[in-house]
Amino acid sequence: MDKRTLVSRSDRKAFYGVADKESGQVTYHRMRGFTELSESKNPKEYTRQYVDEKFEQTDVVGYSPSLSFSFDKYTSDAVLEDISNIIDSEVVDAEAHRQIIQVDFSTEVDGGYAAKKRVFSIVADAVGNGLDALSYSGTLRPVGGTISGVATINTPENGTPETVETITFTES
């Protein structure tokens, strides 16, 4: 039986799709510099009590998930430059949609790691809330459903879950 070990927060890493300006090819870069990237599921509940029963019953009929984020701006970081440009330029509509892949490096599957891809809309909240570093905050709200798949480390060569820079996503 495998030993029971604690899964740390950093075992689940998020990767952000940045499109090349010339070719349009999307590369999924590790989201670094984030002090917060927490998900709220916001379930939608249907609660009722039937006339022949003394109790209420509840079903979850949907979800309205969101990812709260906050990051310190670093230079030479494609992800942070893209998000900060969306926020600073007040980009709207589909131009503010980005693909994000959450990879669980504690779960190995089919030669890679369990991953889920989803398109999110970047909803800005605040810029510059602090004196130590230029920070950005906001919420990522889903535009579509979740696609499950397998993530493999693309760079660096022979990279590990600690050193991973970019990944390749294959839909299951």
Add this chain to the structure above:
Amino acid sequence: MNKFQAVLDFINTCPLVGYNMYFNFVDETNTDGNTSLLTDGYGALVKKYVDGEKLKKFQCVIRQNKPLSRYSNSAENVEQMQYVQEFLEWINEQGEERNYPDFGEKCVIQKLSTPEGVEYPMLAGVYEGTALYSFPFEITYTERM
């Protein structure tokens, strides 16, 4: 990468180091302008990022022995203090020019300076014929797992 050696090598490039450079040792009686690099505390974790990367501080103290005059209105003590002040300013100039020690591949240095609010050295001790001046500085860096 041995960060202690990296910082020691870096400080040794300062033209104001003096005759002797010590690491974690202070020779209080020597008046020949010794410089001591002392580690200060355990190092501070500034913040931890969601993906596991950490922002840390490497904290040190510089101590310098300088000749001490016991005569009133002595310009010599002021002059010696000014030498140490120039050393402090050298540290901050290196930070502004992004001239940093090498902490290895896993680390990227973000800032080198004296702590906020530290603009002058302090008199750390007075011995026969010797004054000991001191000031802290810190190196802020990101470190990958």
